[in-house]
Amino acid sequence: MxxxxxxxxxxxxxxxxxxxxxxxxxxxxxxxxxxxxxxxxxxxxxxxxxxxxxxxxxxxxxxxxxxxxxxxxxxxxxxxxxxxxxxxxxxxxxxxxxxxxxxxxxxxxxxxxxxxxxxxxxxxxxxxxxxxxxxxxxxxxxxxDLKAATRMGMDIKIFRMNHLGIPQDRIAKRLGVNQASIHNHLLKMATLPNLINADLERGFTVAQVAEKHNWTEPMVWSLALKDKEDLERFKELGWGLRTWDQWEWNDCDKRFGDDWPGRIPAQLIAHILFYFSKQNDLILDPMAGGGVTPDTCLALSRRCWAFDMTDRPETRPEIEPYTWTLSSDQQLSWPVTSKEKADLIIFDPPYFDKKAADYDRKSISALPKKEYLEFFEAFFALLRLNAKKTTRLAFINADWRDFQSKPAAEESGKGAILIDDYLRILNKTGWKHTHIIQAPMSAQRFSAVVVSAMQKKRILGVISRYVIILKQ
Ligand SMILES: C[S@@+](CC[C@H](N)C(=O)[O-])C[C@H]1O[C@@H](n2cnc3c(N)ncnc32)[C@H](O)[C@@H]1O
Structure with missing residues (x-):
């Protein structure tokens, strides 16, 4: 030719x-x-x-x-x-x-x-x-050796997704492999933890074992804490249990979740799980961001389905990519066809436009106030449609006040979205609150210079954050 x-x-x-x-x-x-x-x-x-x-x-x-x-x-x-x-x-x-x-x-x-x-x-x-x-x-x-490493990578991903209770058809779709091969991988799952368990029994720490076997720490914790009660797990993880309805931490536990704009402490998720769910329950996180919810679920033995618009297939295969978008007739659709409904929904959305510059431009944080609130109305209604009678919703949010450089006494409140605006929409869509828990953000991230400037101008900052627990 x-x-x-x-x-x-x-x-x-x-x-x-x-x-x-x-x-x-x-x-x-x-x-x-x-x-x-x-x-x-x-x-x-x-x-x-x-x-x-x-x-x-x-x-x-x-x-x-x-x-x-x-x-x-x-x-x-x-x-x-x-x-x-x-x-x-x-x-x-x-x-x-x-x-x-x-x-x-x-x-x-x-x-x-x-x-x-x-x-x-x-x-x-x-x-x-x-x-x-x-x-x-x-x-x-x-x-x-390269083949073994790739196979191990796939095995670990399947192990993690399977541990979190993600159905096999969705694991197959997410990882781009056919369902029969997922089944074959799953047969090996019984022996996969053996090496990890052996090293844990020899007295290596969870961090050492994770490093050695290229597992994430939350996955190793899921094995190290197997068969333990929640209270024992809290103790081993070093999380002092809060007995009252004010949950405050100075920092996020770096072992759980990724460095992510708007990351919340794993300790906060752990407390929601402790009080409002039990082991093996199905938890849903519709805007999972850095993955702190699935990671904490691994440590506390809950199943978890997580979604986010940001797709990170290599590092976060368990967060399925999905963008919640309002259609022209103000409808939203549900991302999966599975019949099972969550026992607990943990919803930590962007707090209006607070981190708009850090998220994708299709994020709800890019919406103007009216559309942002309309999104919530449609979203809470959709959650209700896809929940069971006993499903609890844990909604995390903060007051958003329009106070840029304004002394507190001069704030008009016009552009603000306060926590009771969300409560009104929640109640309107059929969700009734049973608890409002204070879970303030850390004030340590503000420098002394900023604090002093605020004080001179009588600016009142926001660190209040709430976890609102609701049921139908
Ligand atoms: C406050 S962050 C969640 C942080 C998470 N709880 C953590 O600790 O890492 C909010 C998340 O909502 C996601 N998001 C915003 N709009 C979305 C949409 N329309 N559909 C799906 N995800 C969206 C963003 O990508 C972001 O990761």
């Missing part, structure tokens, strides 16, 4: 090391090619593809030595075949071309196989072998 060739400038071609299968250019070979060029010898065209995101630039797929010889002899243009690889791996294509004249060395073959597998773990050893001129079993030996 003849292929279309085009003349392109040598200066528009680059050698991209990411897709070059050899250790380096063989300068002796380049020297021979240069001599051939001076003698008037015509070479086969080089093969290139367009460099992604750089128009008019090409990267070599085949012909690195010819290209080097052209450069060294001052040739300005060459015949080239411009390939479109249609998603095939350019490194493996380049390797296949390279082994035409000279086989890859052992080092080059191993290195290319490992790089190709790291870029795309769905490549089979047979496919890699064909490209680099090695048997499938040889490739297996090159990439055995």
């Amino acid at each position: 003849t292929q279309q060739t085009t003349r392109i400038p040598i200066s528009s071609i680059i050698l991209d090391e990411d897709i070059y299968p050899r250790k380096g250019i063989d300068h002796r070979r380049v020297g021979i090619f240069a001599e051939n060029i001076r003698d008037g010898f015509k070479f086969e065209p080089v093969e290139v593809e367009l460099v992604p995101d750089k128009s008019g630039r090409y990267r070599l797929l085949d012909g690195a030595h010819r290209w080097s010889a052209y450069k060294s002899t001052g040739v300005s243009e060459t015949e080239a075949i411009i390939k479109n690889l249609d998603g095939n791996d350019p490194l493996l294509y380049a390797a296949k071309k390279a082994i035409g004249p000279i086989q890859l060395t052992e080092d080059e073959a191993r290195n290319t196989a490992r790089r190709a597998y790291t870029r795309n773990s769905s490549l089979s050893s047979a496919d890699i072998g064909k490209a680099i001129g090695r048997a499938r079993r040889t490739v297996d030996s090159y990439i055995a």
Whole structure:
């Protein structure tokens, strides 16, 4: 088959090391090619593809030595075949071309196989072998450790999602694997914790074991605390239990949840779980952010379905991506078809526009006040539709006062959204409150300079935050 060739400038071609299968250019070979060029010898065209995101630039797929010889002899243009690889791996294509004249060395073959597998773990050893001129079993030996690490990554993700009670069809969809293979992974789950448990029994700390096995701390806690009562779990986690309806902490427990704008302390979630749910209950967090709810659920042995508009499949597979959006007729839809309904819903939405700059532009924090409150009305109604008679709702929010640089006595209250605005909407949509718990935010994040400026101007800041517990 003849292929279309085009003349392109040598200066528009680059050698991209990411897709070059050899250790380096063989300068002796380049020297021979240069001599051939001076003698008037015509070479086969080089093969290139367009460099992604750089128009008019090409990267070599085949012909690195010819290209080097052209450069060294001052040739300005060459015949080239411009390939479109249609998603095939350019490194493996380049390797296949390279082994035409000279086989890859052992080092080059191993290195290319490992790089190709790291870029795309769905490549089979047979496919890699064909490209680099090695048997499938040889490739297996090159990439055995990488395969094990990928498999372990998948096992850990499935273990975590399964532990949180996410149904198998949703785990399969989320991880992009078929349900039968989830089933096979789950069969191994019984033995997966053995190594972790063995190290815990030997007296290693949860943090040490998590580090050693590349598990997250909350997952190791879920094993370390297995079969324990809630109170014992609080003790082992170092969380003093609050007996009264004022819950205050100076800091978030860094072991649970990610560093996230608007992160709440795991201790706060743990108290909601302690008082308003029991082990194995299903908890729903519709705007889960940094994942503090699923992490705390692992430690306290609750199941948890979590959603957020921000998708982080690698680090937070258990937070399923979903954006709650009001349709033109002010309707919202439910993200899953599963019939099971939550025992407890923990809802910690953006506090109006407080962190608008940190969240996605489709976040409800970007809505004007009227639309923001309309969203809540539709959302609380939707929660009620998808709740059972006994479902509790824990709604976390704070007063939002429009007091930028204003002394307290001059605040008009016009732009404000206060906690009783939410209560009104909650009651209107059929939710009745049973408890209003004070859970103030820490004031430690304010610098002495800011505090002193506020005091001079008689500005009254907000650190009050409430957990409102409701039922139908
Ligand atoms: C206050 S944060 C939750 C923080 C979380 N409790 C934590 O401690 O990490 C609010 C979350 O709501 C999410 N969010 C805002 N609007 C959303 C929408 N329309 N649909 C889904 N998630 C949304 C944001 O991405 C953000 O992560």
